[in-house]
Amino acid sequence: MDGRGFRLVLPEDGYEWRKYGQKFIKNIGKFRSYFKCQRSNCRAKKKAEWSASDPSTLRVVYDGVHTHASPATESASSGESGTSSSTANNYNLLTQVFGDRSSTTSLYDDHP
DNA sequence: CGGTTTTGACCTGCGC
DNA sequence: GCGCAGGTCAAAACCG
Numbered sequence: 001m002d003g004r005g006f007r008l009v010l011p012e013d014g015y016e017w018r019k020y021g022q023k024f025i026k027n028i029g030k031f032r033s034y035f036k037c038q039r040s041n042c043r044a045k046k047k048a049e050w051s052a053s054d055p056s057t058l059r060v061v062y063d064g065v066h067t068h069a070s071p072a073t074e075s076a077s078s079g080e081s082g083t084s085s086s087t088a089n090n091y092n093l094l095t096q097v098f099g100d101r102s103s104t105t106s107l108y109d110d111h112p
Numbered sequence: 113c114g115g116t117t118t119t120g121a122c123c124t125g126c127g128c
Numbered sequence: 129g130c131g132c133a134g135g136t137c138a139a140a141a142c143c144g
Contacts, residue, residue, distance in 0.1 A: 018115095018116075018117085019116085019117065019118080020117095020136070020137075021118095021119095021135070021136065021137080022118080022119085023133095023134070023135075025133085025134075026132095026133075026134095027133075027134085032134090032135095034135075034136080
């Protein structure tokens with residue numbers, strides 16, 4: 001890690017991600033980090049985008065779907081009804097985290 | 113020791 | 129057809 005500047009702190013979503021790249025997007029003038037789910041059967045990808053001068057404005061974009069249950073989500077949703085929906089549950093928690101920080105920037109990346 | 117992270121370079125797709 | 133942009137991969141270094 002750099003150990004020299006500021007470490008970006010992303011909202012904990014409950015999944016484990018491995019950073020595999022970072023680039024500056026000239027189109028929007030912001031930085032973008034690329035994360036991949038560490039699961040073997042999980043092809044889910046996560047992208048974090050934040051302003052070059054405003055690291056507080058974080059934009060997280062999830063791509064793909066998790067093929068495994070999220071560990072943290074499971075314990076976090078222990079209060080849920082006995083019926084677990086699996087995928088829908090995961091996104092439910094993520095939406096919670098996003099609405100807390102990235103509601104400023106309006107952008108919907110969802111897939112077609 | 114293992115695992116993870118970081119930077120650079122490379123590749124592809126699309127636009128004009 | 130070429131250029132640009134964005135995205136991904138690889139290797140190396142460092143930490144616990």
